[in-house]
Amino acid sequence: MRVLQLVGLREFRWEEKDTHTPGLGEVRLRVRAVGICASDIHVYAHGRIGDTFLKSPLILGHEFSATIDELGPGVKGLSQRQLVAVDPAVPCEKCEFCLQGNPNFCQSLRFLGSWPHDGALSEFLCYPAHLVHPVPEEIFTSSDAAMIEPLGVALHSLKLGHVHPGDSVVVHGCGPIGLLLIQLVRNAGAMEIIAIEPIPHRRQMALELGATHSLSVDDHQVEGVLEITKGRGVDRVFEAAGENEAVGDAIEVCKPGGRVVLIGIPVEDVTSFRASPARHKGLTIMLVRRMKHTYPRAISLVEAGKVDVRRMVTHHFPFEQTPDAFRIVENREDDVVKAVIHMSE
Secondary structure (H helix, E strand, C coil): CEEEEEEECCEEEEEECCCCCCCCCEEEEEEEEEECCHHHHHHHHHCEECCEECCCCECCCCEEEEEEEEECCCCCCCCCCCEEEECCEECCCCCHHHHCCCHHHCCCCEECCECCECCCCECEEEEEHHHEEECCCCCCCHHHHHCHHHHHHHHHHHHHHCCCCCCEEEEECCCHHHHHHHHHHHHCCCCEEEEECCCHHHHHHHHHCCCCEEECCCCCHHHHHHHHCCCCCEEEEEECCCCHHHHHHHHHHEEEEEEEEECCCCCCCCCCCCHHHHHHHCCEEEECCCCCCCHHHHHHHHHCCCCCCCCCEEEEEEHHHHHHHHHHHHHCCCCCCEEEEECCC
16 A cells, blocks of 8 residues: 655655554445645644654645445444544553543544654554544545544544534634634624634635634734624634744734643744733633544534535645645645645545
8 A cells, every 4th residue: 555654844754654454343444535734734844743743754734534345343333435524543442531521632543644653644544443533424424524623632632622502712723723713602602702813714604604703813803803892802712833923913912811722832942922811811721632522522523414524625636746735735825725735435
C-alpha cells in the first residue's frame, strides 16, 4: 500500500508498506478522505505541535473517514464496505483518567498523526473496531464523515463553554472549528454571535452560518465588541485562533464572571495574557483537550441538518496532490477554509 511520510519541514516522501491483517477486535480500513487540520500544518511547517516534536518520518492525518475493508476476529455490528467516521484517539481504557470517563486525559493516549504514531495518509490501516462509527451513506459523503472529528472538538468546546439560551458569544478565529462553533452556539440559543477573523471570505462564511456580527482583526476589534454589547462584554468567548493576541482579546471582551474557552494551539507552546482584567473579572478560563464521547452526537447533528459540515470544505485534492494541498492550506491561498484529501478508489 502507498503511504505519504513527512520526512522534514515541508518535505514529503512516498513509500510502499505492507498491508496488514486486522487482529482481535480490529477492522482493516480503506481510507477514503483526510482533512488537513491546523495541527497538521504545525507539524508540517514547524516540526512540532505543542510539546511534541517530529523526530523521525511520520504519516500525518487524523481527520478521516474510511470504508471497512476486512473484519478482524470478534468484531460484530459492522460490515464490509460501510462508510465510517474514525476517532483518531486510542486511549488505554485502564488508567485512572480513562476509568473516570475522561479518555481525552489518558496518559498513554495514542493519537494518529502525532509523533510517533502514524496517521491516515495511507491507503489502508488496521484499527480498533469500537472507535469507528458508521454514518448513513445516503446523507454523508466521505469528506462529510471526515469532518466529524473537528465537529467533535467543537462540541466538546461548546460543553466547556456552558452556553445558555440568550447568551452573547464571541468566536475568535473562523477556521473550520470556529465556523462549526458558530453553528453550535446558534443551536444552543445564543442571541448575539460575534465572529472575529482577519480573512474576509471567512468572515462572510461566518455570517452565512449564523454569526450576527463580524469584525476584522485590527486595532479596534475589542472596541467593536464592547460597542455591540453596550460596554457589557459577552457571556462566553471561544478562542480558536491559536494566537496570544486573540487570547488577550478574549479576556478583554468577556463580561465579569464570564467564561473563556481556549481551543487554539499556539506555535510556540506558550499562552499569555494580562492577569489584571482576568482576575478583576473573576473569569473562568477553560482549555480544550480534544474531545470525549462526541462522535454519535456529532453524526446525529449532521444527519438532522442542524450542522452543515460540507459548506466549509472548499478544496478537494486527490492523494497524489497532497503536498500541493498542504502548501495551499499553510499559505491560505485560493480562499481555502478546509481542504480534504481523497484517496484512490
